[in-house]
Amino acid sequence: MALGPRLDLRQSQSLVMTPQLQQAIKLLALSNLELDAYLAEALEGNPLLDTAPPDGDTGPDDTPGDAPAIEAGSLDADQALAADSGTRDDLDVDFTEERFHHDSASDSVGLSGGDSDGIDFDSFADHEGTLHDHLLAQVGERFDGIEAMVAAQLVALIDEAGYLRADLADLAQRLGVPLALVEAVLAGVQGFDPSGVGGRDLAECIAIQAREADRYDPAMATMIAHLDLVAKGAFPQLKRICGVDDEDLADMIRELRGYDPKPGLRFGGGAAQAVVPDLYIRRTAEGWAVEINGGTLPRLLVNRRYYAELTQGAAAKSKAWLSEQLAGANWLVRALDQRQRTIVKVASAIVKQQEGFFLHGVSHMRPLTLRQVAEDIGMHESTVSRVTSNKYLSCARGLFELKYFFSSGISATEGDGAVSAEAVKSRIKAMIEAEDAKAILSDETIAQKLSAEGHDIARRTVVKYREAMGYGSSVQRRRQKALAG
Numbered sequence: 507m508a509l510g511p512r513l514d515l516r517q518s519q520s521l522v523m524t525p526q527l528q529q530a531i532k533l534l535a536l537s538n539l540e541l542d543a544y545l546a547e548a549l550e551g552n553p554l555l556d557t558a559p560p561d562g563d564t565g566p567d568d569t570p571g572d573a574p575a576i577e578a579g580s581l582d583a584d585q586a587l588a589a590d591s592g593t594r595d596d597l598d599v600d601f602t603e604e605r606f607h608h609d610s611a612s613d614s615v616g617l618s619g620g621d622s623d624g625i626d627f628d629s630f631a632d633h634e635g636t637l638h639d640h641l642l643a644q645v646g647e648r649f650d651g652i653e654a655m656v657a658a659q660l661v662a663l664i665d666e667a668g669y670l671r672a673d674l675a676d677l678a679q680r681l682g683v684p685l686a687l688v689e690a691v692l693a694g695v696q697g698f699d700p701s702g703v704g705g706r707d708l709a710e711c712i713a714i715q716a717r718e719a720d721r722y723d724p725a726m727a728t729m730i731a732h733l734d735l736v737a738k739g740a741f742p743q744l745k746r747i748c749g750v751d752d753e754d755l756a757d758m759i760r761e762l763r764g765y766d767p768k769p770g771l772r773f774g775g776g777a778a779q780a781v782v783p784d785l786y787i788r789r790t791a792e793g794w795a796v797e798i799n800g801g802t803l804p805r806l807l808v809n810r811r812y813y814a815e816l817t818q819g820a821a822a823k824s825k826a827w828l829s830e831q832l833a834g835a836n837w838l839v840r841a842l843d844q845r846q847r848t849i850v851k852v853a854s855a856i857v858k859q860q861e862g863f864f865l866h867g868v869s870h871m872r873p874l875t876l877r878q879v880a881e882d883i884g885m886h887e888s889t890v891s892r893v894t895s896n897k898y899l900s901c902a903r904g905l906f907e908l909k910y911f912f913s914s915g916i917s918a919t920e921g922d923g924a925v926s927a928e929a930v931k932s933r934i935k936a937m938i939e940a941e942d943a944k945a946i947l948s949d950e951t952i953a954q955k956l957s958a959e960g961h962d963i964a965r966r967t968v969v970k971y972r973e974a975m976g977y978g979s980s981v982q983r984r985r986q987k988a989l990a991g
Contacts, residue, residue, distance in 0.1 A: 533841055538782060552831050668768060668770025913927045925961060941983075
């Protein structure tokens with residue numbers, strides 16, 4: 507066969523994601539606060555984009571037909587699921603002329619485009635300094651010279667719980683100072699607020715607090731040195747070692763429980779960040795209403811009159827650039843409209859599937875998967891996954907992430923029904939919190955009780971759920987109950 511160059515014509519099909527489609531898919535996965543930052547950049551980069559006035563009226567240079575605004579939406583669950591039964595585009599959402607109306611309290615205060623005289627709730631956030639900032643301020647008050655340098659190094663090695671994670675000999679060698687100086691400075695640091703900070707282990711942390719409370723007598727010192735026996739509940743052995751009777755031992759344990767094992771955790775890492783809901787769910791006379799939280803989003807307009815003014819007498823290259831900006835602005839407005847409609851449709855489907863939760867609580871939650879919601883509303887599973895990522899809804903029962911409503915199911919011992927894993931966890935939690943100190947439930951007993959209630963669950967599943975909720979084994983809980991008593 508002869509070798510040589512030649513030209514071949516081939517025809518094939520491939521999926522090409524345009525920049526506009528990539529942008530729209532990216533918008534789906536953003537939360538409202540993330541979207542607010544994204545739109546702020548878009549407003550800076552596109553001169554044809556503008557925001558609607560706070561009262562929602564269009565400006566003098568805008569016309570309702572030429573400058574569509576993105577508004578927060580409110581749809582009944584059945585209406586949202588019934589909409590768009592016909593054609594839909596690549597994002598599984600249609601373009602209709604409906605405009606959402608939002609009448610919730612979020613309209614009064616917004617993060618963007620709102621009244622500048624409104625209440626600034628961020629001013630009420632906790633701006634307490636970090637633990638290291640608090641300790642360094644005390645270093646300047648109590649030390650100077652080389653001791654202040656050593657104290658600052660020690661503070662830098664204290665973790666967020668308040669424990670010193672360093673070897674003093676290595677630190678002394680690294681700083682080129684005597685070990686005795688480092689130990690003396692550490693003793694001063696251990697007198698800082700909060701009490702117990704600078705301890706190298708739990709026993710030393712508790713001992714520091716006992717000294718400051720003037721309770722560090724020989725008996726207490728012996729108990730602190732044998733915290734492992736306290737954890738095991740070996741009270742007869744503790745009485746013998748400490749040389750105390752039952753009443754004194756009870757007083758010592760009560761005193762011990764009053765100390766903070768992690769004193770540094772009372773200091774946060776900065777300003778408190780509140781979770782802002784993306785959706786509001788409320789019950790009405792007609793059913794469940796799903797509303798987008800429009801208070802966190804600017805309402806975009808495309809200023810076509812400004813576009814007309816700029817193109818008059820402009821060069822061909824300028825007109826081409828302006829046309830590109832106009833197309834980008836139109837697409838962004840349409841993509842935002844699609845995003846809100848898609849979110850409402852997905853949330854409405856979740857509300858319909860989990861209506862028992864919204865009416866009666868977590869014990870009535872049903873198992874639910876992304877595929878079930880996707881099939882219910884006629885969208886792709888990946889679209890539902892993007893919509894439910896990093897988004898929260900607020901309802902009468904509290905604030906929940908959309909992902910919370912998706913969980914595996916536990917089969918029932920009778921019939922073909924199933925119950926959500928979250929409902930089973932809630933039942934296990936109720937059993938553990940209601941158990942008596944003299945009748946601690948084992949994992950096998952919990953599994954048998956759940957089976958009697960109609961839940962087919964194995965003991966190892968009970969163990970997994972119990973540990974996920976932070977509860978110890980029956981032996982550990984019995985010791986905790988004994989200490990609490």
